[in-house]
Amino acid sequence: MGRALHGYKxxxxxxxxxxxxxxxxxxxLGQQASTGLADAAxxxxxxxxxxxxxxxxxxxxxxDKSSPLVIAVHENNPVMNALRTAAREATAAGRPIIVRxxxxxxxxxxxxxxxxxxxxxxxxxxxxLSLLSHRKQISFLVADGEEAAxxxxxxxFYLEDNRIRFIINVNAAGxxxxxxSSKLLRLAKLAGEKTWEK
Amino acid sequence: MKAMDNVLRRMPLKWQLMFMVIFSCLxxxxxAIALFxxxxxxxxxxxxxxxxxxxxxxxxxxxxxxxxxxxxxTAEDIVAAFGAEEHIQRILVLDHDKKLFASYVAPNASASTxxxxxxxxxxxxxxxxxxxRFQPVVMxxxxxxWIVIESDLSMIYDRYRLYGVLSLVILFVWAPVSFxxxxxLQGLISEPLSDLAKVARQVxxxxxxxxxxxxxxxxxLGDLFKAFNEMLAQIQAKDRRLEDHAAQxxxxxxxxxxxxxxxxxxxxxxxxxxxxxxxxxSHDLRSPIASILGILGLMTNLPEIKQSPKSTDxxxxxxxxxxxxxxxxxxxxxxxxxxxxxxxxxxxxxxPAQIIDQQIEGILALANSKGIVLENKIPAEMEIxxxxxxxxxxxxxxxxNAVKFLRGGDKVTIYQPRDLPGAIVVQDTGPGVDSDLLxxxxxxxxxxxxxxxxxxxxxxxxxxYCREIIExxxxxxxxxxxxxQGAKFIMEFPPVCALILLVDDQPAQILMLKQILSRIxxxxxxxxxxxxxxxxxxxxxxxxxxxxxxxxxxxxxxELLSALKEVSPSKKIPVIAASSIxxxxxxSARKLALESGALDFVQKPVDEEDxxxxxxxxxxxxxxxxxxGVS
Numbered sequence: 001m002g003r004a005l006h007g008y009k010x011x012x013x014x015x016x017x018x019x020x021x022x023x024x025x026x027x028x029l030g031q032q033a034s035t036g037l038a039d040a041a042x043x044x045x046x047x048x049x050x051x052x053x054x055x056x057x058x059x060x061x062x063x064d065k066s067s068p069l070v071i072a073v074h075e076n077n078p079v080m081n082a083l084r085t086a087a088r089e090a091t092a093a094g095r096p097i098i099v100r101x102x103x104x105x106x107x108x109x110x111x112x113x114x115x116x117x118x119x120x121x122x123x124x125x126x127x128x129l130s131l132l133s134h135r136k137q138i139s140f141l142v143a144d145g146e147e148a149a150x151x152x153x154x155x156x157f158y159l160e161d162n163r164i165r166f167i168i169n170v171n172a173a174g175x176x177x178x179x180x181s182s183k184l185l186r187l188a189k190l191a192g193e194k195t196w197e198k
Numbered sequence: 199m200k201a202m203d204n205v206l207r208r209m210p211l212k213w214q215l216m217f218m219v220i221f222s223c224l225x226x227x228x229x230a231i232a233l234f235x236x237x238x239x240x241x242x243x244x245x246x247x248x249x250x251x252x253x254x255x256x257x258x259x260x261x262x263x264x265x266x267x268x269x270x271x272t273a274e275d276i277v278a279a280f281g282a283e284e285h286i287q288r289i290l291v292l293d294h295d296k297k298l299f300a301s302y303v304a305p306n307a308s309a310s311t312x313x314x315x316x317x318x319x320x321x322x323x324x325x326x327x328x329x330x331r332f333q334p335v336v337m338x339x340x341x342x343x344w345i346v347i348e349s350d351l352s353m354i355y356d357r358y359r360l361y362g363v364l365s366l367v368i369l370f371v372w373a374p375v376s377f378x379x380x381x382x383l384q385g386l387i388s389e390p391l392s393d394l395a396k397v398a399r400q401v402x403x404x405x406x407x408x409x410x411x412x413x414x415x416x417x418x419l420g421d422l423f424k425a426f427n428e429m430l431a432q433i434q435a436k437d438r439r440l441e442d443h444a445a446q447x448x449x450x451x452x453x454x455x456x457x458x459x460x461x462x463x464x465x466x467x468x469x470x471x472x473x474x475x476x477x478x479x480s481h482d483l484r485s486p487i488a489s490i491l492g493i494l495g496l497m498t499n500l501p502e503i504k505q506s507p508k509s510t511d512x513x514x515x516x517x518x519x520x521x522x523x524x525x526x527x528x529x530x531x532x533x534x535x536x537x538x539x540x541x542x543x544x545x546x547x548x549x550p551a552q553i554i555d556q557q558i559e560g561i562l563a564l565a566n567s568k569g570i571v572l573e574n575k576i577p578a579e580m581e582i583x584x585x586x587x588x589x590x591x592x593x594x595x596x597x598x599n600a601v602k603f604l605r606g607g608d609k610v611t612i613y614q615p616r617d618l619p620g621a622i623v624v625q626d627t628g629p630g631v632d633s634d635l636l637x638x639x640x641x642x643x644x645x646x647x648x649x650x651x652x653x654x655x656x657x658x659x660x661x662x663y664c665r666e667i668i669e670x671x672x673x674x675x676x677x678x679x680x681x682x683q684g685a686k687f688i689m690e691f692p693p694v695c696a697l698i699l700l701v702d703d704q705p706a707q708i709l710m711l712k713q714i715l716s717r718i719x720x721x722x723x724x725x726x727x728x729x730x731x732x733x734x735x736x737x738x739x740x741x742x743x744x745x746x747x748x749x750x751x752x753x754x755x756x757e758l759l760s761a762l763k764e765v766s767p768s769k770k771i772p773v774i775a776a777s778s779i780x781x782x783x784x785x786s787a788r789k790l791a792l793e794s795g796a797l798d799f800v801q802k803p804v805d806e807e808d809x810x811x812x813x814x815x816x817x818x819x820x821x822x823x824x825x826x827g828v829s
Contacts, residue, residue, distance in 0.1 A: 043268075050266045053337060094338050165269075183263035187272050 043164045044157055045082035048073075048116055048142065051155070052092035054184035058177035061113055061138055068096045072112035072139075075101035079116060105131050112139050117153070119144040125151055138176050149191035154178065167191050211391055215384035216377075223376045231368065235361050242357050246285075246329060247322065250349050253280050254333030258345045261291050262335050265299060265343040273300035277345070285349045287328065288312070291335075292344035299343060312348050327351055390419050394426060407434035469538075480531050487527070490520045529659045536666040543585040543670060545722060546739055547697065550622055551576040553586070554612055557593045561601060568651070569606030572597065575613035576622065582691045583722055588667045595660040596624045596687055604628040605651050608684075615688070624687040631679040639677050640665040696721045696817045697739060701732040701746035701758065702776075711745060714806050715813060729753025733761050736768045743816055748777040748791065759794040772816050778802035
């Protein structure tokens with residue numbers, strides 16, 4: 001699994017470098033018409049820190065307005081590198097971005113406000129959710145796949161018509177005290193209550 | 199503006215005032231409406247700009263997430279929501295690089311007025327038909343895209359329509375109100391003035407200054423009415439005084455006229471008596487003298503009366519005295535008649551040279567016996583206008599006078615002086631006239647008779663008689679003499695430029711024509727009352743011009759015209775026809791007269807200047823001095 005990921009990672013890095021050298025993040029977002037693997041990583045990386053513009057954490061999550069936004073990403077996920085690259089220049093809601101990698105859920109930085117787990121469902125997701133519920137820090141949990149959001153992730157990416165879109169579980173976020181801007185919700189598919197779908 | 203003033207001035211005061219009120223109201227109203235519209239439009243434009251700005255801001259805010267997450271479909275949904283506003287034509291969402299990201303175009307949208315947004319663009323843009331606003335989409339103080347909203351100006355056009363409708367409504371409401379107001383207000387000024395004008399008209403038409411303008415007004419109108427009435431009162435008073443004066447004057451004139459008429463009557467009576475007396479006396483004097491002469495003749499000639507040389511001499515002397523007495527009476531009668539103007543002069547064109555020759559011939563024997571030479575140097579062609587008999591008398595008197603006082607070897611010359619072409623001079627080389635006598639020589643009231651060189655005895659009335667004759671012709675005579683060097687009698691006759699034959703059966707017409715034509719210097723007239731008489735006179739005098747009426751008894755103007763053309767000398771006499779008939783049987787009298795041979799035509803009643811001009815034209819007397827000053 002590590003080797004397979006390694007090859008994937010190299011390709012992704014190469015593609016990201018190429019892409020960033022030609023365009024900037026906004027362009028990556030604006031032009032996500034045909035999404036390859038490397039593009040997908042870039043788009044997701046951009047989405048991750050842009051989300052901060054439309055999310056309101058409960059008070060006390062950040063010390064002050066200039067406190068950095070810590071994003072924890074699974075080390076093996078191609079988004080990790082894309083995000084690291086983007087974080088050098090970008091800010092999220094005026095905050096500097098710090099990217100932390102992890103392998104095991106226990107390694108997740110306790111100060112992370114956004115956690116991206118990649119394609120995680122079922123028991124693995126449940127473990128992370130249970131871990132987080134015991135933590136003091138309130139984190140916005142993002143995963144991949146439509147099921148993840150149904151199973152408790154606050155937000156998850158999925159592919160539709162070759163475009164990366166996202167589904168938001170308003171109840172999960174609400175339970176954690178996180179308020180999501182209607183502007184973001186408008187772009188998203190909603191999970192949770194049946195009546196919200198469609 | 200000036201044209202409007204002129205039109206207004208020609209209107210009655212009432213309408214002028216109404217127009218003034220209505221126009222003033224209208225001007226005020228228009229200015230008020232215009233100001234209102236300007237103020238309102240400013241607000242409307244501002245509101246439109248504000249509304250578009252708000253819409254743009256909201257759209258920018260709403261679409262920021264869509265831009266960030268590249269969700270153009272959602273962006274389109276968002277901006278489409280703003281399309282509910284009818285005036286919004288299109289909304290464009292541009293990304294950070296000004297590339298079109300999403301858009302909304304209203305159904306039936308007009309052509310886009312959005313400039314090429316690759317260029318730097320302003321925040322807002324007004325065109326003739328639209329308002330465009332560029333609104334940046336900002337996220338964390340970074341511009342992540344643009345919203346471009348284009349709105350048409352239908353909102354503003356709607357407003358214009360509203361103004362139009364409102365203005366019309368206001369005008370429709372205002373028009374009758376202002377008309378009623380103006381009609382009511384103008385009366386305040388125009389009614390008193392039209393009352394005043396009415397009174398003024400009545401006064402001027404009826405010439406009755408007893409009228410007064412009635413009305414109780416204050417200030418200017420009051421002053422005007424008061425002044426007008428006072429003026430009328432003054433005129434009325436003056437008029438009354440004038441009437442009184444006139445009546446007095448009339449009475450005075452009537453009185454004077456009566457006096458004068460009486461005096462005239464008395465004078466006429468006296469003159470008539472004097473004439474009667476003179477003619478009686480002269481006749482009565484002439485008869486016994488004639489008897490004496492007859493008896494004296496018998497005494498000389500009857501064979502049974504024995505004559506001694508002494509008695510023959512006495513008889514002859516008695517006879518001569520009687521003859522002189524008879525002649526004196528004749529001259530006195532003539533002088534009297536000439537002085538009173540009762541002698542009618544039969545003036546005509548005569549040639550003095552011929553008459554003088556005849557007179558010289560008559561006196562030649564006497565002159566020869568005394569050794570006196572008589573010479574006539576008057577040119578044969580010289581003409582004067584005079585009564586031939588009186589002219590004979592004149593020359594005879596002057597010649598006899600000369601012969602009487604001259605001695606043998608003296609000479610009498612009769613000539614026309616070079617510097618006075620109309621004059622005749624009788625000059626002699628005799629003893630001249632005594633300087634004491636000279637001033638009274640021609641005066642009939644002072645007896646100057648002296649005995650001639652051969653003991654001739656004159657009446658002492660010869661020279662005064664000459665003077666009367668010449669003056670009766672409108673001329674003059676004067677004497678120049680140096681004692682011992684002869685005497686010079688200079689007679690001037692008025693120049694005769696033209697003889698005009700006036701033909702009319704109405705004496706008043708002839709009198710009037712004469713009065714008018716006398717303004718031409720040197721004209722003389724002969725008169726006829728019909729064509730027949732005119733023919734005789736024309737034949738005898740050959741006038742320079744005939745002015746004839748057309749409608750006369752015996753022989754009318756047309757017949758006269760053709761008769762004149764038949765005879766040789768009268769053929770060339772120009773004729774001016776005068777008629778009161780303007781046309782006869784559809785042909786103009788002028789045309790008929792000219793066709794019959796008239797040179798010109800004047801319409802009766804004659805226009806004075808026109809007649810003078812035509813007569814002068816015919817006589818070629820344009821330079822006559824009478825033409826100046828009068829015309």
